Each structure stands twice: as C-alpha cells, then as structure tokens.
Amino acid sequence: MSKWIEAAGAAVVAARAYAAAAQGRVAQVIAPGGRVDSALADREQRLVHGFAWIATTAEALAATHDWAQRGQAAGRFGELEELTLRVGFGEYLAQLLGGVPMSQNEFVRPGELGLAGAAAALAADPTVQTFLAEGNTAQTRLALATRLRAGEVPDESLDDETMDMIRDQFRVFTRNRIAPNAHAWHLADDLIPDEIVAEMAELGVFGVCIEEEFGGLGLGKLAMCLVSEELSRGWICAGSLGTRSEIAGELIGANGTPEQKANWLPRLASGEILPTAVFTEPDVGSDLASVRTRAVRQDDGSWTIKGAKNWITHAARADLMTVLCRTNPDVPGYGGLSMLLAAKTRRTDAEDFPDEGLFGSEIEVLGYRGMREYALSFEDFRVAGDGLLGGAEGQGFKQLMRTFEGARIQTAARAIGVGWNAFDLALRYATERKQFGTQLADFPRVTDKLAMMVTELVMARELTYSSARHKDKGERCDIEAGMAKLLGARVAWANADMCVQIHGGNGYALEYEASRVLCDARILNIFEGAGEIQAHVIGRGLAAAR
C-alpha cells in the first residue's frame, strides 16, 4: 500500500479524535444535562457551527482516504492520486489546526472551542506532521498541476460498471448538448429549450431514483449524484432541471398513497410532467416550520390554498406543485403543516400562469437561470380532493425534511459539477493566455489555484458520494447530507472565484463563461438550506449523538 494512504488512514483517526473532542466540548456546553438545550445551542451557535465545520473537514478527509483505498485496491492509485491525497490532507489538516474557513470572514480555530489540548495532540500525531510538512507544498502543488495540464484527471471511477457508464453517458451529453449553448441561454435569460428537456427526459434524468415499476430508472442517490454532477459541469441549470422531479418523486415515492404513486410517478419519471417545489414564503425561508400559507378542506373534499410563496423555481413551466401549507392553524410549528400535490396548468405563450387563483411574477436573478424563479400568490386556488400527500395531515414537514436529505445530496453534486466547470474553464484559459511571455499556467500562483481546485473537488465529491451511499442504505442522513452540501457549496464558490481571478479582466466580462459560473456558484450556499442551516443541522445532530 502507498505509504501515503497508510499515513492518511492514521491521520483520519487523529482528525476524527480531534472532531470528537470538539463534539465533547460542544455537548458539554449545549447539552449539560445530556439533552441538547435549544436556547443554549442558539446562544453558543458559533461553537456548534464551528464544530460542524470541524466534523465536516474530518469526514472529508475520511472520504478521501476511502477513495484512495478503493483506487489502490483497483490498481488506479497512481502518482496523480497520491499528489491529490497529499495536498488535500496537508491542507485540511492545516485548516483544522490553523482555522477552517466557514466563510470568507469566519474561521473556526481550536482556541474558539477551547481545544488547545486536542489540537496539540492532533499536531503531534506523526502522520499529521508528515502531511503538514510534505503534503501541501509548492512542489506537490506544482507536480499535481503539471499532470492536470497534461490532461490527467484524478481517479473518478466508482468500481461499478453501471455507475461509470452513467458518468460517461452524461459527460458526453453535456459536452455535446449543454456546454456549447449554456452561456447563450444564460445571457438571454431563456428557459432551457423544450427540446433539451425532452432529450434529458429520454436519458431518464427525471426518474433516476423513481422505482422501475413506475417507469423510473430505479437507481439510487449515487447515480443521481453522477447525473447531477456531469450535467452541472456544463451548466448549473442542466444539473438542476431534475431537482424538483427528484423532490416530488421522493415525496410521493416515500409517502404517497398507491393511487398517488400510480398517478404521478410514471409521468414524473418520463418527464411528461414537470413539478415545482413550493415551500418558501416571503417571510419564511430558513424557518420552514413557520409556513403560513393556508389550505382549507372544502365540503367536496377538495382544497383551497390562500397565501404567498416566494422563490419558486420553474413554476411557470410546471404541471405539478408540491405545496407545503398549513392545514391546521391551531397547531403552530411544523405539526400543522401538510404537503399538497396540486395540479396546475403549464405556461402558454400567452400566459405564464393560466390557472384561476394562481398568480406569479418573475424574480430576476444573478445566475441559476434557465428555469426562472417566481413569487406566487394563491387566491383560493383549487386542489383536488386526492391531493393530500399520503392522505395524512400534519406530516408535511417531516416528509419534506426526509426528502431534503436527498435534495441536499443532489445539491452537493451540483456544486461539484459547477466546481469542475470552473476548473475546466480556468485550466483552459491558463494554458491559452500568455502574459510576461509565458502561459499563465506557468505562474505558481496560477498552478496553486488549479491544484487546490481539483484537490478540493475530489474531497468534496467523495464526501458527497459517501453521503449518497448512506442515503442509499435507507438511514437518516441529514447530518451527512448537510456536510456534503456545506463543503460542496464552499468549494464551488471558491473555485468559481479562482476561475474569475485566473481570467483577469476577462473573467469580469459577460462574454466569458467565467462570469456566469461565478454567478451560478453563488446560489449554492443559499438555497436548499443556507450554509448556516446546514451547520446547525450537523452541529446539533452530532452533539445530540443521535
């Protein structure tokens, strides 16, 4: 076995011990009696979130070590992989000791959590020392970047023919159908063309995780990650077209009545029906349990919806809404919420929202275009009597939270795709553009950026795949999903930022794709649960040692 993989294994143990010390410290503060005290957790939020970031970093190391081991077992762990491992471990171990970036102006350091002792132990670990000294150095970054310039790519096989085939298939599709057009679609602020939607439907994009008996591919979240990642590598919108089908498919697949499944799933899977996810409201974003939109059962069993929703992606071209609404106003908080499956009429050339009682206006955005976002207003909008998901009132919030696990993993995969998009553009530009008589890619500051971009992509990707594998086992995995999304969003944003910087002035020009990728990447730390919400879920979840 490569001595570096062995060292990585030991370093993971040390990093996890450090994270465990952080967990102990956090539990001590916010769960003094054994159970998490919410008020304490809120007051000590930086502690809880800092710990979440530490744990995420440690798990990214663990996932990267697993990747290296699998690659080694399959004879794919070569020099490039070794360099990636070294740079990645060198960097993330140094972050644990010197400061993990939670954002551009918040770093969590051992002192903040009173972890001087645990940090000293981590720093004293001989394998950690090796990585700090010989992991992320000018030499390893240069060697790594040199191989990247030569067109090499760190091992991305999944030891599974089907999976590898899926990646290839979507890579080819993206290269041919998405990448050449994405930027023009973005600039024109167009809806992604119907014909592309149809081609993606053909490929099964909308039914990856829907069971085969309902016309889906019957694959798991890992496959969904590959699809999302590869499509997003051409354009975040391409990787996001399936997001709402994934959400609706899982909501219905996991919670629907047999009739609801039979009615909706096949048409979702085939792409005949496009759904939209209707949760957020003008005054309710992160705190979804406070949703106010009211649904009232009518005498005929049907429902009417009243209220305002906000930020609803792809609402106009959708045929089905999954609406989180309050069916019982007497139960405050999440207990009064239900999920309605509400049929709607797709936009026509004449009208965006042809239905009675449903009005919408577009919200213009920086990036993430191609589907359009809307503010919706429901004025006694009618939903059929069989629209209550699972026929069960008061279950909407938990149905959704379980579904968000998959959605967040999918978002992490989108982030990885966007991060690769940034890398691809940056590498190309760095080898095409010359300055001071030489390729940009000859400057250490440029190669450093490129090397770190790929290294972090591999680490965030492997953490994402690991969360997908958890989910595929049927385990609750909001913590794992949260970690993947948290890190993925940071890496995508950093990569997009570096891509622009490598482009110099041209990165600021609308004409260059770099400027789009910057705008696209910025959404990832906001939607599907902002970064602070993921940190909350991870930190509290782990501190409760659920």
Place this chain on the structure above:
Amino acid sequence: MSKWIEAAGAAVVAARAYAAAAQGRVAQVIAPGGRVDSALADREQRLVHGFAWIATTAEALAATHDWAQRGQAAGRFGELEELTLRVGFGEYLAQLLGGVPMSQNEFVRPGELGLAGAAAALAADPTVQTFLAEGNTAQTRLALATRLRAGEVPDESLDDETMDMIRDQFRVFTRNRIAPNAHAWHLADDLIPDEIVAEMAELGVFGVCIEEEFGGLGLGKLAMCLVSEELSRGWICAGSLGTRSEIAGELIGANGTPEQKANWLPRLASGEILPTAVFTEPDVGSDLASVRTRAVRQDDGSWTIKGAKNWITHAARADLMTVLCRTNPDVPGYGGLSMLLAAKTRRTDAEDFPDEGLFGSEIEVLGYRGMREYALSFEDFRVAGDGLLGGAEGQGFKQLMRTFEGARIQTAARAIGVGWNAFDLALRYATERKQFGTQLADFPRVTDKLAMMVTELVMARELTYSSARHKDKGERCDIEAGMAKLLGARVAWANADMCVQIHGGNGYALEYEASRVLCDARILNIFEGAGEIQAHVIGRGLAAAR
C-alpha cells in the same frame, strides 16, 4: 492608556519581527547574492507572495494600532474602538499563525516559508497570547455587533477639520444623490447621468489632487481617499468617476510641460474635460511593459497611433486619452514606451466614437457599470504634436508606474467604500428581517459576520490612509499602495459575499442592492493591478529592501 492599546503596540512589534523573519527567509531564497534574482523570484513566487501577505497583515496591525493611539490621544478611544482593536488583533494575529487567506483557496502558513521558529516566537509573545485568547471571541464580537446595531461607528475622525469636513460633505452628497439612484442606474446599465457628473465636478471631485494654481483643490491623497471612499459607499461607479481624472491629473501634474499643464489641468480639475486611461491591450494586461500599440511621429510633428486597446473605462464620454504606446520599436520592454495625451471627441447621441481613426465596441460587464468599458481600435488616429507627455520619449512606463501608486491607493479607498456599502446593507437587512421569530441580527453567525466586516474595514482603511500619508510625503510607495489595494480588495470582496449571505435568497435577486455590491466588489482584485501583481510588487520590493 488603554491596556489594549499598549498590548497592541507590543503585538505589532512581534508581528513585524515575524514579517522580518519572513523577509529574511525570502531574501535568502531569491536574493542569495544580495540582489533579487528575477528567475528565482518567479520560481519561488508563492514564497514571495506569501511573504507579501504576511507583511501586509503586519502593517494592517500597525496602522490599526496607530489609529487607536490617535483616537486615544484625542479622547475618542471608547468601548467600540477597544472592541474593534481586540477583534482585529485577535483575528489577524491568528491568521499570521494559522494561515493568511491570500485568496479563497490559498493560505500562507508559517510552514510554507520555513518559519516554524519565528511563528513559535510570535505565538509565545505574551501580548499576542492575550489577543489570541481574549481578542476575537464570541463575546467581543457580540459586544461589538451590539454597538453597531445601536448605530455606533468606530472612530473615523482624522484629527483634521478639513478632512473631517470633506468626509461629511461627501457622505451627505452620496446619501442624497447617489445611494437612492445607484441601483436603478446599475440595473439599466446607464451611464451615470451628466447632471450627476456636473454636481460632482462642482464639489471638486475631479481636481482633488490638482494644484490650486491650476484650479484644483490642491489637496493630497488622504483627501482623495475620503472622497473616493464616501462616494463608493453609495456606488463604486460614483467613487470611480474621478479615477481617470486623478490618473491624468497626476501624469500631467508630475510630468507635463508647462504648456501641457496649463492646457489640460484646469479643464480636468473643473470636470469640463473627462479623461480616459488607455493602457491595457487585448494581449497585454498585467505585463504593461509589453505594450504594442505603436505611435509614429509624422513629419509635421504630430503622431499617429495604430493598435488595439482593451478594457478602456469611460472611453466614449471622454475628451482626453492618456495612451501608453510604443514610440520606439527598437527598444523592447518598457524603455520604448511613451505616454501620449490624445484629444478625442466625446460621444454624441448618434455616435460613440465620432473621431476618424478611432473605433470602439462596448464590453459588457458584471458590475462596475455607469461608465462602460470599451475595446478600442486605433487606425492611424491623429494626436497633436504637443501630445507627448513631458516632451520626453521612453518615459511612459515609469511615469505611469509612479502614477499607479496614487491610483492604487485610490482603488483601495474605493474598496473600503464598497465594503461599507456591503456592511450598511447587511446591517439594515439583518435588523429588518426576522426568522425563527427573531431578527437575523440576533443570530451569532450573523453578528459574527457583521462584527468582522467592520473590523476588517477599519483595519484596511487605516492601512489605506497610512499609504496615502506616505504618498503625500512624496516618497516612492508602490509597496505601501500595493498593500492597501491588496487588503482592501480582499476585504471588500469578503464583505460583499457576507452581505449576500445575510440576505439569503434575496441577496441573489437583482432587485436587492446586495447582488449589485457583490458584482461591483469583484472587480477590485482584478483591475489597477490584480492581487497577484500587488503581491509581486510588495514581495519583491521588500525582499530587495529598497
């Protein structure tokens, strides 16, 4: 004296000692024989640039300490100032030890420079230990943010009535005339209205540093910083309108013949004439010494220009071009370059570029709107015989490099203004928006961001003012100007990023100013010399111990 100021003084000494150790190390590597070896410096770029960031961080600490001392002497060093000092020193000292962010994926840590010993000495300094333990803590950040929410602002007086008056005057102007309209102008991609330009001219914006005998205000760079900062706090474009006049004014004021001064300066100062800075070319950005645009002297003494320029801000509405061009093709590099003062015709409603031999097309951009950027093509464009700056050939590059010092200080001030704009918007939103039943500003992750935003603004601002004072003494100060620009650009970008994050989804909506500030802030690390170029100037300059 506050015990914290005293501690800060000692910590500055320790931080500078650490920076000196880094300098020693870098000099050892890139100047083994005493003189900097360029090839070595390029190969060891990360070392050189890492050192530049370390030195910049140390100087930001020093400038902040000076600020505290001046405030204390004038009786203005209160609790808020003390908190700012503590948080700032806690953070930047921790960065020196744990990793200074050079970008989102490049951190310079002691190990990279082989500075374990010097770092240990820094960490062992008792005042440093105090700041690490009690400087940037959850408590101090909260206390700081609480005062910010109450409307308090850390001391911004300059102990000079004129300066304080200038700040007030431009703050009022910005509040009344810029801030209410900036976003609409940005969204419409309009030129900033002529009437606003006229009002700014009235205020003296275009002649701040031009001598009184030529109709300017005859003030120094410090005043120019205040003007730029306050205007940029409403919109980067407002703070940038004067940039080109500042550049042209200094080029001509410092290098022009008596006739050139008499001809151009009064009209520049009054704003009657708007200049444009014509340096960059499609293939020449960072490496300005390689400019290719040719100017050829004609028999009648006039010049013709041939070539392509790129990224020329405000070119259409300008009346005067300062053109860097090659007058002697036999001298490669900077020696063959001269600066021409080229009159042009301002755009009309019918035509953007009415002159013969001058063609332009707009480059659309993410932000920094209001003046428009152009690609220019010169096809035997005529310049009058008296157009050679100072009547001296071959001096263009050095004339420009000296001028860039002021321009970079001005850019740093713009960055500070943009960073304040981000903070103002974020604070307002955080107190207006509620979630989970409470103001966003009640969440520690939000207050942490707000506290750090202001702290870093004060530090970067004081570093900027310090560089302006250097320049006002007439000293060469490309190192100081580079430091101010380097840090200012990072802080503005981080602040804009945090502003968007605090806005959640709304930060991503074009309707909200947060989205504009993000786009505006991104330019600062690219133009007027990209971050990597500033690090190069600082690192090499200091290593050569000029």
